[in-house]
Amino acid sequence: MSITDNEFSATRRLVLKGAGTIALAGLGVIGFDPRQAFAAANDKxxxxxxxxxxxxxxxxxxxxxxxxxxxxxxxxxxxxxxxxxxxxxxxxxxxxxxxxxxxxxxxxxxxxxxxxxxxxxxxxxxxxxxxxxxxxxxxxxxxxxxxxxxxxxxxxxxxxxxxx
Structure with a gap:
């Protein structure tokens, strides 16, 4: 079974998108809410x-x-x-x-x-x-x-x- 250029391109795009999402989540960018961070510091x-x-x-x-x-x-x-x-x-x-x-x-x-x-x-x-x-x-x-x-x-x- 061989992979065509279009199939490889879509797969590469998905891998890069997934890696970017994981990196941003690791940095805390995705889902960051300053109010939650404030509450997490033992304050409301x-x-x-x-x-x-x-x-x-x-x-x-x-x-x-x-x-x-x-x-x-x-x-x-x-x-x-x-x-x-x-x-x-x-x-x-x-x-x-x-x-x-x-x-x-x-x-x-x-x-x-x-x-x-x-x-x-x-x-x-x-x-x-x-x-x-x-x-x-x-x-x-x-x-x-x-x-x-x-x-x-x-x-x-x-x-x-x-x-x-």
Whole structure:
């Protein structure tokens, strides 16, 4: 029995396709869901907190308590953002035992913008570019030593980012 060129070509294609699939599966590319990876790290993805309209509700769902203002939380954000679609915001802190940092914007359609888990031994500093619908307070929450600390700054937006 002999194999024609067309039969060999189809067989080669199937072997290469199968090998590629196995390689991607080995790398974890196929079926990768960041929410499952987050849950696998002994934490649950805070989906409901990201759906909240008010910052108070988002913080309550995310942490279950309120934060106190602290001068140990340093937020860097512009006073005026010429484009609300890309507003640079960063936070750093001198607090020890920081376990998470969250960014909120009170006048956005959804208040919680980002939430970061900070692994032990990591420098507690995060920078992000956020979207802002309009002039609003930007709030940063830092969880350290089982307590919540915050910093707030008003950022004036001249061109809307979230639907404006």
């Amino acid at each position: 993805y805070p989906e409901e907190a990201f759906k909240q309209k008010s910052e108070a509700d988002a913080v309550k769902l995310l942490y279950g308590r309120t934060a106190e203002l602290s001068d140990k939380v340093k937020m860097d954000a512009p006073e005026i953002a010429e484009n609300g679609a890309v507003v640079p915001v960063s936070v750093s802190t001198t607090l020890t035992d920081v376990t998470s940092i969250a960014f909120l914007v009170s006048e956005n359609p959804n208040a919680l913008i980002a939430s970061y888990k900070i692994p032990a031994g990591t420098i507690p500093s995060v920078a992000n570019r956020i979207k802002m619908a309009k002039t609003s307070n930007v709030i940063v929450i830092v969880e350290a030593g089982g307590k919540l600390y915050s910093a707030t700054k008003e950022v004036k937006v001249t061109v809307g980012g979230c639907g404006g």
